Amino acid sequence: MMSSSTIFLLIIITIATAHVVLSNNSISGLSKTGSRNAAATMKLAVILPFDGNYEWSLPRIKPAIILAVDDIVGSSNSTSGFSLDFETHYGNSECSETMGPLAAIDKYLERRADVFIGPACNYALSPVARFSPYWNIPVVTGGALVSAFGMKSVYRLLTRVTSPYSQLGTFIVDHLMAEFNWTTAGIVYQNYLGVRAMKFGKSKCYFTVEGVYTALQKNLAVENIRDAACTGCEKEIWRKTFDPEGPSGFNASKMLRKLQNKARSTLFYVVSFQLLCRIEHMERPVAIDDLVAWCVCL
DSSP: OOOHHHHHHHHHHHHHHHHHHTTTTTSTTOEEETTTEEEEEEEEEEEEOSSSSOTTOHHHHHHHHHHHHHHHHHHHHHHSSEEEEEEEEEEEOTTOTTHHHHHHHHHHHTTOOSEEEOOOSHHHHHHHHHHHHHHTOOEEESOOOSGGGGOTTTSTTEEEOSOOHHHHHHHIIIIIIHHHTOOEEEEEEEOOOTHHHHHHOSOHHHHHHHHHHHHHHHHHHHHHHHTTTSTTOOOOOEEEEEOTTSTTOOOHHHHHHHHHHHSOOSEEEEEOTTOOEEEEEOSOOOOSOEEEEEEOOO
8 A cells, every 4th residue: 555645746746747748838728928927727637546445546646636736836836937727637437448548538528638647557548548649648647567558659658657567577587586596486376367357357466477577588588598508408487377266266285286396495475466575484495596476466
């Protein structure tokens, strides 16, 4: 769970970024009164879930938006000679791949968006971030942690204010594994399977582990090239997915027995949705030379 101060800081960064992006006379209602003074109204289209247990739901974020707007308006009007005001319009994304884009389209057609704040949920955000270059409206979000959102050729006007999962992968491979000299990695993660995959798409756990898996792949490719002369020495990343609410359920004992043969260790590295990390000891006296990335749903 993010603290209120962290959320407030991210919102400040969000609106300040939008201010810079739109300061080139594209802000709605820009008017100049002489050579030294100017006035403008920026229309913020906030597309977030109105309810639900989402980190970026509107009840949690709206107070920070109000405080951030007041802070920026006060500083701009008092020190810069530039009079700035905001109109804030809210749309309910419902964290939905359907309702999120529809809410953004409504704000665009109603001319109520100089900048989009959100959506934050991946499936709601993706279409909006692809539309935005054609609308010439930037999107600033605390979400978009998935690696694909780093493709600037597709998401040209998307600004992320939090670190993506790819940086988590870089930390694990370049720092954590290097520090403890771990050489073998195994990944176990929750994902939606079967019919549930068609209904819900991919899980947050899948996207979290994706950044780790990509970093491991890059590192493994270098090792395999180095050991190319050794036949049968190629390494691979063992991974296993499970769906505890799927028809097959989740047999933890069976999964751990497989792990013993594929990527065993006295330690588990645990990654939660909030990217909180902790270490748990196993009762197995083996050398600490392997890593298991266990992504759990908290």
